[in-house]
Amino acid sequence: MSIIATDEGRAGFAAGAFASRLAAGLRLARGTLWKSASLLAVFALWELLPRLGLVDRVWFPPLSQVLGVLVQMARSGELQNHIAGSLVRSVTGFGLAVAVAVPLGLAIGWYARLRDFLTSALEFFRNTSALALLPVFILFLGIGEASKIGIVTFACFFPILLSTISGVKSVDPLLIKSARSLALSAPAIFTKIILPSAVPSVFTGFRLAAQSSILVLIAAEMVGATRGLGYLINYAQFNFLIPKMYAGILTIALIGLAVNQLLVTAERRLSRWRVPTSNA
Protein backbone atom coordinates (compact mmCIF):
# COMPACT_ATOMS: atom_id res chain seq x y z
CA MET A 1 0.00 0.00 0.00
CA SER A 2 2.56 2.42 1.13
CA ILE A 3 4.80 1.55 -1.86
CA ILE A 4 1.98 2.21 -4.26
CA ALA A 5 1.22 5.39 -2.46
CA THR A 6 4.82 6.63 -2.77
CA ASP A 7 4.91 5.61 -6.44
CA GLU A 8 1.76 7.51 -7.09
CA GLY A 9 3.18 10.36 -5.13
CA ARG A 10 6.37 10.31 -7.18
CA ALA A 11 4.48 10.17 -10.45
CA GLY A 12 2.32 12.99 -9.25
CA PHE A 13 5.40 14.88 -8.27
CA ALA A 14 7.02 14.35 -11.68
CA ALA A 15 3.87 15.44 -13.45
CA GLY A 16 3.73 18.44 -11.15
CA ALA A 17 7.35 19.32 -11.94
CA PHE A 18 6.68 19.07 -15.66
CA ALA A 19 3.58 21.20 -15.36
CA SER A 20 5.36 23.84 -13.35
CA ARG A 21 8.25 23.92 -15.84
CA LEU A 22 5.76 24.26 -18.67
CA ALA A 23 4.04 27.06 -16.83
CA ALA A 24 7.37 28.81 -16.27
CA GLY A 25 8.19 28.47 -19.98
CA LEU A 26 4.83 29.92 -20.93
CA ARG A 27 5.30 32.78 -18.48
CA LEU A 28 8.70 33.54 -19.99
CA ALA A 29 7.32 33.45 -23.53
CA ARG A 30 4.43 35.67 -22.54
CA GLY A 31 6.83 38.08 -20.82
CA THR A 32 9.09 38.28 -23.89
CA LEU A 33 6.10 38.81 -26.13
CA TRP A 34 4.79 41.60 -23.92
CA LYS A 35 8.18 43.30 -23.79
CA SER A 36 8.58 43.32 -27.57
CA ALA A 37 4.93 44.07 -28.30
CA SER A 38 5.40 47.81 -28.69
CA LEU A 39 8.13 47.38 -31.32
CA LEU A 40 6.03 44.84 -33.21
CA ALA A 41 3.15 47.32 -33.12
CA VAL A 42 5.37 50.02 -34.64
CA PHE A 43 6.39 47.67 -37.45
CA ALA A 44 2.77 46.66 -38.01
CA LEU A 45 1.69 50.29 -38.26
CA TRP A 46 4.59 51.01 -40.60
CA GLU A 47 3.34 48.23 -42.87
CA LEU A 48 -0.38 48.90 -42.59
CA LEU A 49 -0.75 52.67 -42.62
CA PRO A 50 0.63 53.09 -46.17
CA ARG A 51 -1.10 49.95 -47.43
CA LEU A 52 -4.49 51.09 -46.16
CA GLY A 53 -3.93 54.46 -47.79
CA LEU A 54 -3.97 56.31 -44.46
CA VAL A 55 -0.65 57.95 -45.38
CA ASP A 56 0.79 58.59 -48.83
CA ARG A 57 2.93 55.56 -49.66
CA VAL A 58 5.14 57.68 -51.91
CA TRP A 59 6.45 59.54 -48.83
CA PHE A 60 6.01 56.69 -46.41
CA PRO A 61 6.46 53.32 -48.11
CA PRO A 62 5.47 50.18 -46.19
CA LEU A 63 8.13 48.37 -44.19
CA SER A 64 8.23 45.40 -46.56
CA GLN A 65 9.14 47.66 -49.46
CA VAL A 66 11.92 49.31 -47.41
CA LEU A 67 13.29 45.91 -46.40
CA GLY A 68 13.20 44.85 -50.05
CA VAL A 69 15.35 47.84 -51.00
CA LEU A 70 17.66 47.10 -48.08
CA VAL A 71 18.23 43.53 -49.28
CA GLN A 72 18.82 44.79 -52.83
CA MET A 73 21.41 47.31 -51.57
CA ALA A 74 23.10 44.62 -49.51
CA ARG A 75 23.31 42.35 -52.57
CA SER A 76 24.91 45.05 -54.70
CA GLY A 77 27.37 45.94 -51.93
CA GLU A 78 26.14 49.55 -51.83
CA LEU A 79 24.93 49.22 -48.26
CA GLN A 80 28.19 47.71 -47.00
CA ASN A 81 30.14 50.51 -48.66
CA HIS A 82 28.16 53.17 -46.82
CA ILE A 83 28.26 51.30 -43.50
CA ALA A 84 32.03 50.84 -43.80
CA GLY A 85 32.50 54.53 -44.58
CA SER A 86 30.54 55.57 -41.52
CA LEU A 87 32.03 53.00 -39.19
CA VAL A 88 35.62 53.84 -40.12
CA ARG A 89 34.99 57.50 -39.27
CA SER A 90 33.14 56.88 -36.03
CA VAL A 91 35.49 54.18 -34.79
CA THR A 92 38.54 56.33 -35.56
CA GLY A 93 37.01 59.36 -33.86
CA PHE A 94 35.88 57.30 -30.89
CA GLY A 95 39.30 55.67 -30.57
CA LEU A 96 41.09 59.01 -30.65
CA ALA A 97 38.75 60.36 -27.98
CA VAL A 98 39.35 57.31 -25.76
CA ALA A 99 43.12 57.57 -26.19
CA VAL A 100 43.15 61.20 -25.07
CA ALA A 101 40.19 61.49 -22.70
CA VAL A 102 40.82 58.46 -20.48
CA PRO A 103 44.40 59.35 -19.41
CA LEU A 104 43.45 63.01 -19.10
CA GLY A 105 40.36 62.14 -17.06
CA LEU A 106 42.41 59.94 -14.73
CA ALA A 107 44.86 62.77 -14.15
CA ILE A 108 42.17 65.41 -13.64
CA GLY A 109 40.21 63.13 -11.33
CA TRP A 110 43.27 62.40 -9.22
CA TYR A 111 44.67 65.90 -8.82
CA ALA A 112 42.01 67.92 -7.04
CA ARG A 113 43.75 71.22 -7.74
CA LEU A 114 43.93 70.53 -11.45
CA ARG A 115 40.27 69.58 -11.37
CA ASP A 116 39.26 72.79 -9.62
CA PHE A 117 41.24 74.74 -12.18
CA LEU A 118 39.81 73.00 -15.25
CA THR A 119 36.19 72.45 -14.27
CA SER A 120 34.83 75.78 -15.53
CA ALA A 121 36.42 75.38 -18.98
CA LEU A 122 35.27 71.76 -19.20
CA GLU A 123 31.71 72.73 -18.34
CA PHE A 124 31.82 75.39 -21.05
CA PHE A 125 32.95 72.96 -23.74
CA ARG A 126 30.68 70.21 -22.62
CA ASN A 127 27.69 72.43 -23.10
CA THR A 128 28.80 73.54 -26.54
CA SER A 129 26.92 71.49 -29.11
CA ALA A 130 29.35 69.58 -31.30
CA LEU A 131 27.16 70.24 -34.34
CA ALA A 132 27.37 73.97 -33.76
CA LEU A 133 31.12 73.59 -34.18
CA LEU A 134 30.84 71.69 -37.45
CA PRO A 135 31.45 74.80 -39.58
CA VAL A 136 34.53 75.56 -37.49
CA PHE A 137 35.87 72.06 -38.04
CA ILE A 138 35.26 72.33 -41.79
CA LEU A 139 36.98 75.72 -41.81
CA PHE A 140 40.11 74.31 -40.24
CA LEU A 141 40.18 70.72 -41.43
CA GLY A 142 38.49 71.00 -44.82
CA ILE A 143 35.48 69.08 -46.07
CA GLY A 144 37.22 65.66 -46.23
CA GLU A 145 37.65 62.91 -43.69
CA ALA A 146 39.61 64.97 -41.17
CA SER A 147 36.78 67.28 -40.24
CA LYS A 148 34.33 64.40 -39.85
CA ILE A 149 36.68 62.40 -37.67
CA GLY A 150 37.49 65.58 -35.77
CA ILE A 151 33.90 66.32 -34.93
CA VAL A 152 33.27 62.74 -33.83
CA THR A 153 36.34 62.96 -31.59
CA PHE A 154 35.04 66.18 -30.09
CA ALA A 155 31.59 64.72 -29.48
CA CYS A 156 33.03 61.58 -27.84
CA PHE A 157 35.67 63.39 -25.87
CA PHE A 158 33.54 65.04 -23.17
CA PRO A 159 31.31 62.15 -22.14
CA ILE A 160 34.39 59.95 -21.74
CA LEU A 161 36.43 62.62 -19.98
CA LEU A 162 33.71 63.57 -17.52
CA SER A 163 32.76 60.04 -16.59
CA THR A 164 36.41 59.09 -16.14
CA ILE A 165 36.84 62.05 -13.80
CA SER A 166 33.78 61.09 -11.81
CA GLY A 167 34.93 57.48 -11.71
CA VAL A 168 38.22 58.48 -10.13
CA LYS A 169 36.56 60.95 -7.80
CA SER A 170 34.10 58.39 -6.49
CA VAL A 171 36.73 55.88 -5.36
CA ASP A 172 35.96 54.80 -1.81
CA PRO A 173 38.49 56.69 0.37
CA LEU A 174 38.54 53.76 2.81
CA LEU A 175 40.05 51.55 0.08
CA ILE A 176 42.81 54.09 -0.44
CA LYS A 177 43.37 54.30 3.29
CA SER A 178 43.55 50.54 3.54
CA ALA A 179 46.03 50.39 0.64
CA ARG A 180 48.12 53.12 2.26
CA SER A 181 48.22 51.14 5.50
CA LEU A 182 49.85 48.34 3.50
CA ALA A 183 52.58 50.83 2.53
CA LEU A 184 51.56 50.57 -1.13
CA SER A 185 53.29 53.09 -3.40
CA ALA A 186 51.30 55.82 -5.14
CA PRO A 187 51.60 54.21 -8.61
CA ALA A 188 50.48 50.87 -7.17
CA ILE A 189 47.50 52.51 -5.48
CA PHE A 190 46.65 54.03 -8.83
CA THR A 191 46.75 50.78 -10.81
CA LYS A 192 45.33 48.49 -8.13
CA ILE A 193 42.68 50.72 -6.57
CA ILE A 194 41.83 53.78 -8.65
CA LEU A 195 41.77 52.19 -12.12
CA PRO A 196 39.60 49.18 -11.33
CA SER A 197 37.11 51.19 -9.34
CA ALA A 198 36.78 53.73 -12.17
CA VAL A 199 36.04 51.09 -14.82
CA PRO A 200 32.23 51.00 -14.56
CA SER A 201 31.96 54.76 -14.73
CA VAL A 202 34.38 54.95 -17.68
CA PHE A 203 32.25 52.43 -19.52
CA THR A 204 29.13 54.48 -18.99
CA GLY A 205 31.07 57.28 -20.67
CA PHE A 206 31.92 54.98 -23.59
CA ARG A 207 28.25 54.22 -24.07
CA LEU A 208 27.22 57.87 -24.06
CA ALA A 209 30.10 58.68 -26.41
CA ALA A 210 29.15 55.92 -28.86
CA GLN A 211 25.61 57.28 -29.04
CA SER A 212 26.70 60.81 -29.72
CA SER A 213 29.37 59.69 -32.19
CA ILE A 214 26.73 58.17 -34.44
CA LEU A 215 24.45 61.17 -34.06
CA VAL A 216 27.14 63.69 -34.92
CA LEU A 217 28.63 61.64 -37.73
CA ILE A 218 25.34 61.30 -39.62
CA ALA A 219 24.85 65.04 -39.47
CA ALA A 220 28.44 65.66 -40.62
CA GLU A 221 28.04 63.26 -43.51
CA MET A 222 24.93 65.11 -44.63
CA VAL A 223 26.96 68.27 -45.09
CA GLY A 224 29.74 67.00 -47.30
CA ALA A 225 30.59 63.43 -48.15
CA THR A 226 30.48 60.95 -51.01
CA ARG A 227 30.08 57.90 -48.83
CA GLY A 228 28.50 56.97 -45.54
CA LEU A 229 25.01 56.49 -44.14
CA GLY A 230 24.37 60.19 -43.56
CA TYR A 231 25.29 60.85 -47.18
CA LEU A 232 23.06 57.97 -48.28
CA ILE A 233 20.01 59.35 -46.51
CA ASN A 234 20.54 62.86 -47.74
CA TYR A 235 21.32 61.80 -51.29
CA ALA A 236 18.31 59.47 -51.40
CA GLN A 237 16.03 62.22 -50.22
CA PHE A 238 17.34 64.71 -52.80
CA ASN A 239 16.75 62.19 -55.55
CA PHE A 240 13.31 61.08 -54.38
CA LEU A 241 14.57 57.55 -53.69
CA ILE A 242 12.30 57.46 -50.66
CA PRO A 243 12.46 53.71 -49.82
CA LYS A 244 16.24 53.96 -49.95
CA MET A 245 16.17 56.87 -47.53
CA TYR A 246 14.13 54.82 -45.06
CA ALA A 247 16.50 51.88 -45.58
CA GLY A 248 19.38 54.14 -44.52
CA ILE A 249 17.49 55.35 -41.45
CA LEU A 250 16.61 51.79 -40.45
CA THR A 251 20.26 50.74 -40.84
CA ILE A 252 21.41 53.54 -38.54
CA ALA A 253 18.87 52.54 -35.91
CA LEU A 254 20.00 48.92 -36.09
CA ILE A 255 23.69 49.86 -35.84
CA GLY A 256 22.99 52.09 -32.84
CA LEU A 257 21.12 49.27 -31.16
CA ALA A 258 23.91 46.77 -31.87
CA VAL A 259 26.69 49.07 -30.64
CA ASN A 260 24.80 49.84 -27.45
CA GLN A 261 24.14 46.17 -26.82
CA LEU A 262 27.82 45.38 -27.35
CA LEU A 263 28.92 48.02 -24.87
CA VAL A 264 26.30 47.03 -22.32
CA THR A 265 27.55 43.45 -22.50
CA ALA A 266 31.18 44.52 -22.12
CA GLU A 267 30.25 46.81 -19.24
CA ARG A 268 28.35 44.06 -17.48
CA ARG A 269 31.22 41.66 -17.88
CA LEU A 270 33.83 44.12 -16.59
CA SER A 271 31.76 45.21 -13.62
CA ARG A 272 30.30 41.87 -12.63
CA TRP A 273 31.39 42.61 -9.08
CA ARG A 274 29.19 45.65 -8.96
CA VAL A 275 25.88 44.03 -9.85
CA PRO A 276 24.46 42.72 -6.61
CA THR A 277 22.99 39.26 -6.85
CA SER A 278 19.78 38.20 -5.12
CA ASN A 279 20.97 38.94 -1.57
CA ALA A 280 23.56 41.65 -1.50
Added chain:
Amino acid sequence: MSTVFPSSAVPAPAPKIALRVDRHSFRLRDAGGEEFVAISGVAIDVPAGEFLTIVGPSGCGKTTLLEILAGLASPTSGSLRIDGQEVTGPGLSRGIVFQQYALLPWRTALANIEFSLEAAGGLSRHERRDKARAALELVGLKGFEDRFPHELSGGMKQRVAIARSLVYEPDILLMDEPFGALDAQTREVLQQELLALWQRTRTTVVFITHSIDEAVYLGQRVAVMTSRPGRIKAMVDVDLPRADLDADIRAHPDFARYRHEIWDLLRGEVARARASATPTFWSDPTPPRERSQAAPSN
Protein backbone atom coordinates in the same frame (compact mmCIF):
# COMPACT_ATOMS: atom_id res chain seq x y z
CA MET B 1 78.65 43.66 44.77
CA SER B 2 75.20 44.20 43.61
CA THR B 3 76.22 47.70 42.61
CA VAL B 4 78.86 46.19 40.33
CA PHE B 5 76.43 43.88 38.63
CA PRO B 6 73.13 45.53 39.13
CA SER B 7 70.27 43.43 37.89
CA SER B 8 68.92 46.51 36.15
CA ALA B 9 71.97 46.39 33.86
CA VAL B 10 70.06 43.80 31.86
CA PRO B 11 67.76 46.09 29.89
CA ALA B 12 64.09 45.31 30.13
CA PRO B 13 62.84 44.23 26.68
CA ALA B 14 61.46 47.21 24.80
CA PRO B 15 57.69 47.11 24.60
CA LYS B 16 56.29 46.05 21.23
CA ILE B 17 54.55 49.37 20.91
CA ALA B 18 55.52 52.56 22.74
CA LEU B 19 53.14 55.34 21.84
CA ARG B 20 53.47 58.87 23.16
CA VAL B 21 51.02 61.45 21.93
CA ASP B 22 51.60 64.66 23.83
CA ARG B 23 49.15 66.42 21.63
CA HIS B 24 47.31 65.80 18.40
CA SER B 25 45.22 68.54 16.87
CA PHE B 26 43.48 69.43 13.63
CA ARG B 27 42.66 72.72 12.09
CA LEU B 28 39.17 72.67 10.69
CA ARG B 29 38.99 74.80 7.58
CA ASP B 30 35.27 75.42 7.78
CA ALA B 31 35.41 76.30 11.48
CA GLY B 32 37.41 79.43 10.71
CA GLY B 33 40.79 77.78 11.32
CA GLU B 34 39.91 77.00 14.91
CA GLU B 35 42.25 74.45 16.43
CA PHE B 36 40.66 71.27 17.57
CA VAL B 37 42.60 69.13 20.03
CA ALA B 38 41.70 65.49 19.46
CA ILE B 39 44.18 63.76 21.78
CA SER B 40 46.31 65.09 24.57
CA GLY B 41 48.75 63.32 26.83
CA VAL B 42 48.37 59.69 25.81
CA ALA B 43 51.17 57.28 26.72
CA ILE B 44 50.61 53.61 25.98
CA ASP B 45 53.12 50.76 26.13
CA VAL B 46 51.97 47.44 24.75
CA PRO B 47 54.13 44.39 25.48
CA ALA B 48 54.56 41.83 22.73
CA GLY B 49 51.68 39.40 22.45
CA GLU B 50 49.24 41.45 24.50
CA PHE B 51 45.61 41.93 23.60
CA LEU B 52 44.80 45.53 24.50
CA THR B 53 41.35 46.99 24.07
CA ILE B 54 40.64 50.71 24.05
CA VAL B 55 37.16 51.84 25.03
CA GLY B 56 35.79 55.35 25.16
CA PRO B 57 32.84 57.53 24.29
CA SER B 58 32.16 58.36 20.64
CA GLY B 59 34.35 61.13 19.29
CA CYS B 60 37.04 60.68 21.94
CA GLY B 61 39.77 60.21 19.34
CA LYS B 62 39.98 56.40 19.44
CA THR B 63 40.09 56.11 15.67
CA THR B 64 42.66 58.89 15.42
CA LEU B 65 44.79 57.02 17.94
CA LEU B 66 44.59 53.90 15.80
CA GLU B 67 45.50 55.86 12.67
CA ILE B 68 48.57 57.12 14.46
CA LEU B 69 49.47 53.55 15.42
CA ALA B 70 48.99 52.52 11.79
CA GLY B 71 51.20 55.33 10.58
CA LEU B 72 48.36 56.86 8.57
CA ALA B 73 48.63 60.01 10.68
CA SER B 74 51.51 61.51 12.63
CA PRO B 75 50.88 63.07 16.00
CA THR B 76 51.23 66.84 16.08
CA SER B 77 53.60 66.27 18.94
CA GLY B 78 54.69 62.83 20.06
CA SER B 79 56.26 59.64 18.82
CA LEU B 80 55.56 56.04 17.96
CA ARG B 81 58.14 53.34 18.55
CA ILE B 82 57.80 49.74 17.51
CA ASP B 83 60.39 47.36 18.99
CA GLY B 84 62.25 50.44 20.14
CA GLN B 85 62.50 51.87 16.62
CA GLU B 86 60.91 55.18 15.79
CA VAL B 87 58.22 54.70 13.12
CA THR B 88 56.79 57.52 11.05
CA GLY B 89 54.76 55.91 8.28
CA PRO B 90 52.61 52.89 7.49
CA GLY B 91 54.30 49.53 7.22
CA LEU B 92 53.77 45.82 7.10
CA SER B 93 54.68 45.43 10.77
CA ARG B 94 51.06 46.36 11.40
CA GLY B 95 47.83 45.13 9.86
CA ILE B 96 44.57 47.02 10.14
CA VAL B 97 41.01 45.78 10.17
CA PHE B 98 38.39 48.46 9.58
CA GLN B 99 34.77 48.45 10.66
CA GLN B 100 33.62 48.80 7.05
CA TYR B 101 35.80 45.85 5.85
CA ALA B 102 37.59 47.86 3.11
CA LEU B 103 37.52 44.88 0.75
CA LEU B 104 38.12 45.55 -2.94
CA PRO B 105 34.68 44.90 -4.42
CA TRP B 106 36.07 43.84 -7.80
CA ARG B 107 38.20 41.11 -6.32
CA THR B 108 37.06 37.74 -5.03
CA ALA B 109 37.62 36.76 -1.41
CA LEU B 110 40.82 34.94 -2.34
CA ALA B 111 42.11 37.76 -4.55
CA ASN B 112 41.43 40.25 -1.75
CA ILE B 113 43.74 38.30 0.52
CA GLU B 114 46.31 38.03 -2.26
CA PHE B 115 46.17 41.81 -2.52
CA SER B 116 48.00 42.37 0.75
CA LEU B 117 50.60 39.78 -0.27
CA GLU B 118 51.09 41.66 -3.53
CA ALA B 119 51.73 44.76 -1.43
CA ALA B 120 54.16 42.86 0.77
CA GLY B 121 55.98 41.55 -2.29
CA GLY B 122 58.59 38.81 -2.54
CA LEU B 123 56.27 35.94 -3.37
CA SER B 124 55.42 34.27 -6.65
CA ARG B 125 51.85 34.27 -7.86
CA HIS B 126 51.60 30.63 -6.96
CA GLU B 127 52.91 31.13 -3.41
CA ARG B 128 50.51 34.03 -2.91
CA ARG B 129 47.59 31.89 -3.98
CA ASP B 130 48.57 29.08 -1.60
CA LYS B 131 49.09 31.39 1.36
CA ALA B 132 45.81 33.19 0.69
CA ARG B 133 43.98 29.88 0.49
CA ALA B 134 45.44 28.84 3.84
CA ALA B 135 44.49 32.16 5.42
CA LEU B 136 40.93 31.86 4.16
CA GLU B 137 40.74 28.40 5.65
CA LEU B 138 42.08 29.74 8.94
CA VAL B 139 39.09 32.07 9.24
CA GLY B 140 36.69 29.29 8.32
CA LEU B 141 35.85 30.36 4.79
CA LYS B 142 37.11 27.38 2.82
CA GLY B 143 34.91 27.05 -0.25
CA PHE B 144 34.23 30.78 -0.53
CA GLU B 145 37.39 31.59 -2.51
CA ASP B 146 35.61 32.79 -5.62
CA ARG B 147 32.89 34.85 -3.98
CA PHE B 148 32.85 38.58 -4.51
CA PRO B 149 32.40 40.73 -1.40
CA HIS B 150 28.82 41.59 -2.31
CA GLU B 151 28.07 37.88 -2.25
CA LEU B 152 29.25 37.53 1.36
CA SER B 153 27.49 38.40 4.62
CA GLY B 154 28.90 41.07 6.91
CA GLY B 155 30.50 38.51 9.19
CA MET B 156 32.11 36.70 6.25
CA LYS B 157 33.43 39.98 4.84
CA GLN B 158 35.04 40.78 8.17
CA ARG B 159 36.57 37.31 8.26
CA VAL B 160 38.09 37.94 4.84
CA ALA B 161 39.38 41.30 6.07
CA ILE B 162 40.96 39.64 9.11
CA ALA B 163 42.54 36.96 6.92
CA ARG B 164 43.87 39.68 4.64
CA SER B 165 45.51 41.43 7.58
CA LEU B 166 46.95 38.27 9.08
CA VAL B 167 48.23 36.63 5.90
CA TYR B 168 51.45 38.64 5.72
CA GLU B 169 52.07 37.90 9.39
CA PRO B 170 52.30 41.38 10.87
CA ASP B 171 53.56 41.63 14.45
CA ILE B 172 50.69 43.86 15.37
CA LEU B 173 47.03 43.73 14.48
CA LEU B 174 45.11 47.00 14.78
CA MET B 175 41.35 46.73 14.81
CA ASP B 176 38.97 49.69 14.60
CA GLU B 177 35.57 48.60 15.91
CA PRO B 178 35.73 45.63 13.55
CA PHE B 179 32.53 44.01 14.76
CA GLY B 180 30.54 47.21 15.23
CA ALA B 181 28.46 46.72 12.09
CA LEU B 182 27.57 43.10 12.75
CA ASP B 183 24.52 41.64 14.40
CA ALA B 184 24.87 40.46 18.00
CA GLN B 185 25.15 36.73 17.30
CA THR B 186 27.72 37.10 14.52
CA ARG B 187 29.67 39.49 16.71
CA GLU B 188 29.93 37.02 19.57
CA VAL B 189 31.02 34.26 17.22
CA LEU B 190 33.70 36.46 15.68
CA GLN B 191 34.91 37.67 19.09
CA GLN B 192 35.45 34.09 20.13
CA GLU B 193 37.17 33.22 16.85
CA LEU B 194 39.41 36.25 17.20
CA LEU B 195 40.48 35.14 20.67
CA ALA B 196 41.23 31.68 19.32
CA LEU B 197 43.30 33.16 16.49
CA TRP B 198 45.15 35.40 18.91
CA GLN B 199 45.89 32.51 21.25
CA ARG B 200 47.27 30.57 18.31
CA THR B 201 49.35 33.32 16.69
CA ARG B 202 50.18 35.47 19.74
CA THR B 203 50.06 38.56 17.59
CA THR B 204 49.96 41.80 19.54
CA VAL B 205 46.44 43.20 19.16
CA VAL B 206 45.15 46.73 19.73
CA PHE B 207 41.39 46.63 19.49
CA ILE B 208 39.18 49.70 19.59
CA THR B 209 35.56 49.47 20.60
CA HIS B 210 32.79 51.48 22.17
CA SER B 211 31.29 48.38 23.76
CA ILE B 212 32.34 47.80 27.36
CA ASP B 213 31.26 44.20 27.11
CA GLU B 214 33.48 43.62 24.10
CA ALA B 215 36.42 45.41 25.70
CA VAL B 216 36.26 43.21 28.82
CA TYR B 217 35.61 40.02 26.90
CA LEU B 218 38.58 40.44 24.57
CA GLY B 219 41.18 42.54 26.35
CA GLN B 220 43.88 41.45 28.76
CA ARG B 221 44.03 45.13 29.51
CA VAL B 222 41.41 47.77 28.86
CA ALA B 223 42.42 51.37 28.26
CA VAL B 224 39.57 53.68 29.18
CA MET B 225 39.59 56.98 27.29
CA THR B 226 38.07 60.29 28.28
CA SER B 227 35.88 62.40 26.06
CA ARG B 228 37.54 65.06 23.92
CA PRO B 229 40.40 65.80 24.11
CA GLY B 230 41.12 62.07 24.42
CA ARG B 231 43.32 60.94 27.29
CA ILE B 232 43.79 57.56 28.92
CA LYS B 233 41.75 57.82 32.07
CA ALA B 234 42.63 54.40 33.44
CA MET B 235 44.21 51.10 32.50
CA VAL B 236 42.25 48.15 33.84
CA ASP B 237 43.95 44.75 33.98
CA VAL B 238 41.41 42.10 33.17
CA ASP B 239 42.19 38.74 34.64
CA LEU B 240 39.62 36.26 33.43
CA PRO B 241 40.00 32.50 32.82
CA ARG B 242 40.15 32.63 29.04
CA ALA B 243 41.94 29.33 28.39
CA ASP B 244 38.69 27.51 27.73
CA LEU B 245 37.03 29.44 24.93
CA ASP B 246 33.86 27.42 25.17
CA ALA B 247 33.25 28.48 28.74
CA ASP B 248 30.81 31.35 29.05
CA ILE B 249 33.13 33.84 30.66
CA ARG B 250 30.50 36.54 30.39
CA ALA B 251 28.72 34.64 33.17
CA HIS B 252 31.82 34.77 35.39
CA PRO B 253 31.25 37.00 38.45
CA ASP B 254 34.50 38.86 37.75
CA PHE B 255 33.24 39.73 34.28
CA ALA B 256 30.37 41.71 35.76
CA ARG B 257 32.75 43.34 38.22
CA TYR B 258 35.14 44.51 35.47
CA ARG B 259 32.28 45.72 33.38
CA HIS B 260 30.90 47.71 36.25
CA GLU B 261 34.30 49.17 37.07
CA ILE B 262 34.75 50.40 33.51
CA TRP B 263 31.20 51.62 33.31
CA ASP B 264 31.82 53.69 36.45
CA LEU B 265 34.96 55.13 34.89
CA LEU B 266 33.10 56.05 31.75
CA ARG B 267 29.97 57.42 33.33
CA GLY B 268 31.33 60.92 33.84
CA GLU B 269 32.83 60.95 30.36
CA VAL B 270 29.52 59.96 28.88
CA ALA B 271 27.83 62.87 30.55
CA ARG B 272 30.53 65.23 29.30
CA ALA B 273 30.33 63.86 25.78
CA ARG B 274 26.57 64.24 25.93
CA ALA B 275 26.83 67.85 27.00
CA SER B 276 29.36 68.81 24.33
CA ALA B 277 28.72 66.64 21.32
CA THR B 278 25.97 65.74 18.94
CA PRO B 279 23.74 62.91 20.17
CA THR B 280 25.53 59.57 20.18
CA PHE B 281 24.61 56.20 21.50
CA TRP B 282 26.15 57.23 24.80
CA SER B 283 23.38 59.73 25.29
CA ASP B 284 21.08 56.78 25.67
CA PRO B 285 20.16 56.93 29.37
CA THR B 286 20.11 53.12 29.80
CA PRO B 287 23.27 52.05 31.57
CA PRO B 288 25.42 49.75 29.44
CA ARG B 289 24.93 46.73 31.65
CA GLU B 290 21.28 46.64 30.66
CA ARG B 291 22.30 46.30 27.04
CA SER B 292 24.54 43.32 26.67
CA GLN B 293 25.92 44.80 23.46
CA ALA B 294 26.09 48.37 22.38
CA ALA B 295 24.35 49.44 19.23
CA PRO B 296 26.64 49.87 16.23
CA SER B 297 27.84 53.43 16.03
CA ASN B 298 26.39 55.37 13.14
